[in-house]
Amino acid sequence: MLGGSSQSLRLAFVLDPLDHLKAWKDSSVAMMRAAEKHGHDVYAIDAATLCWRRPEPGHHAGGVFGEAVHLHLRPDDHDWFRETRREWLPLKAFDAVVMRKDPPFDFEYLTATWLLERAEADGVRVFNRPRALRDHSEKLAITEFDHYTPATLVARDAHQLQHFIDEQRDVILKPLDGMGGSQIFRIHRNDPNRNVILETLTHDGARTVMAQRYLPEISAGDKRILLIAGKPVPFCLARIPKAGETRGNLAVGGTGVAQELSPRDREIAEALGPILFKRGLLLVGLDVIGSHLTEINVTSPTCMVEIRQQTGFDAAGAFITALEHACGIA
Structure with a gap:
């Protein structure tokens, strides 16, 4: 063996x-x-x-x-x-x-x-x-930890969304059930397509979406931080947008760069890790842009392969070891 x-x-x-x-x-x-x-x-x-x-x-x-x-x-x-x-x-x-x-x-x-x-x-x-999978919507779960999040609105009401865009001036809009950067829009206050984007994304007010203040720190990467059994993997993967993009997701052409956790990354991870683990979440992927928590991924968090290729840290092996502990054999 x-x-x-x-x-x-x-x-x-x-x-x-x-x-x-x-x-x-x-x-x-x-x-x-x-x-x-x-x-x-x-x-x-x-x-x-x-x-x-x-x-x-x-x-x-x-x-x-x-x-x-x-x-x-x-x-x-x-x-x-x-x-x-x-x-x-x-x-x-x-x-x-x-x-x-x-x-x-x-x-x-x-x-x-x-x-x-x-x-x-x-x-x-x-x-x-x-x-725990049902209780932690990957977008909405951040509302429990709002002291770590950027300015955020969850709504389907057009008036509320329009007011948020006016107030924040530069906003990211995304559906609550998407993944891999799907259907994510950036809207400026004076965007001529603003109304049609809102109508399309909300299905004319029939679907709730999330709006977040645009974070310019995305240029340095949308960081995926893995939590295994409540403890952070020492390296995250910063997914850096390609030229002309505002999304860092690897699925839409972002470049993954593994790096050590910053003090702020570790602060967020160590605060959330024990809470989420206690609820039965053995593996979690936090998304952090700059100093802000933007998503909590619980369904199928990824980036293990890139972290191992670039740093040598075997997150998949660490997960299996945690699974062994959970089964009482290690």
């Missing part, structure tokens, strides 16, 4: 379809590789296969099931796994289940958390906890 515990765990990762994952940058793949390196059995369950059935005495076991694919992980990022077997298994068959499906946090995602919570009721360890 190359690392981790002397006791092997059976781990299930609830994911998007395997052919959607990009092994050269995906933190979920890094976690699965780390789990196998630690000597654990790794299974993937497509979130779309999660189901519950009523137990039938003498015929069917009941509970939450999924189509589990047992994987052998490979180092080749273009051919990164081998499927060794595939079977429908109850989640009770696993020592831990890791929920790593990407947003959007739509009704199907919500349903998955309900199913996973039923599995929890049957004694299954699920990380991050399903209730």
